[in-house]
Amino acid sequence: MTSRPLRERPARSRKPPEERRAEIVRTAARIALAQGLELVTLRRVADELGVRPSLIGHYFPASDDLVAEAFAYAATRERDSLLPREEAGLPPVDRLALFVVRLTDGEYVDLSRLWLNARHLSRFKEPLSRAVDAQEAGTRGALVELIEEGGLKTAGGALRAALHILIAVDGMGTYANTAGQGDDALSAGPDLGDLVIETAEIHLGLAPGTLRERARAHAVEPRDVD
Template identity: 60%
Template sequence: MTSRPQAARTRKPPGERRAEILHTAARIALDEGLERITLRRVADELGVRPGLIGHYFPAADDLVSEAFAHAAAQERDTLLPPGSHEADRSPTARLAGFLVRLTGADCLDLSRLWLNARHLSRFKPGLRATVREQESLTRTALTGLVEEGVRRGEFRTDDPLGATLHILVTVDGLGAYANDDIDSGSNGESNGDDLNHPALQDLALTVAEHRLALTPGLLRAAAI
């Protein structure tokens, strides 16, 4: 047999190895949760020994924090791409895309991750700080989008920050149910159907349209 129990010991430059660990940890966080980020778990995934992970992250909590930051930033760049090279798309289209995709079913992992981080930050001060930073970044990005929309005359509000906060509270509120499996209906006393209430489907869009003085249905229509 050519494959021995111990894989070939490959030696990588610290920066690359560190990035590799972070990337793996972020994926685990999105797939299975932040508490599944464990020295052994990451090591197994990478085919290295647990001690190596501990070498790059002497405090395991730091790995968790940075992995969350990595995942959150990556998802944010996808959902709310920074302005410069997106200047051609209208703020309305960008906001619609952001909200529609964010509250869509394919983004459940992200909602779960935020729920995860917000709770876990109760016990981990480092993660708490990271969560606040990521919240701040999202808030700033969305506020910028709203302000640009106001400048272009697409949105109308006297309080861009207030509108942003309201929209985000709504998004986070919808995200609170990310772990309720939707498909467990047909339960007589269950509440499975309530979460499919039409008022909830487009709630984030409705709130945004209300706060930004848009005609109802505009955002849904603007979503590609």
């Protein structure tokens, strides 16, 4: 009686540690943006990647560290898309215009929700708290640098102007979960993104309409305001 030849199992490709770790963080960030940081667990990420939770745990023994890195990854990509390196040669005022107008065009709603989510959870998760602080400092520093390079006449200095802009952006973000819902005065009132742009122009010492005009010059259009 002849025995059947053994069927060879296909060899499972093992990704280099750096590549696997980056894949885990990207997947966790995608889950965070879509469903919230609370859903970033070792098991959930493992299910998304089709691997065992122990593999995720090998790279992130503490799930809080994965949550923090997922947020940092998403926030860093946000800043890079708002202030891309290929635009580094543009005048500082143009870069500021592109930053503000892009943030108010409605494409960053998921990231606004993520920031709200991260700030709330950071009260209870020390790694996330450090990540939020670092990302805030990175964006704040980039704005201050642009304001100083542009020689803009701000009333209280570059840092004060940057904080006013970022506080206005955060204020707009607080409505990310309710925008367009209900029949209250806010739903029918002024466009929140338009108010952010106006706030930026006031504190940067720019004439009304300057930021929109500079952004349009680079084919970036703000949303139409009804």
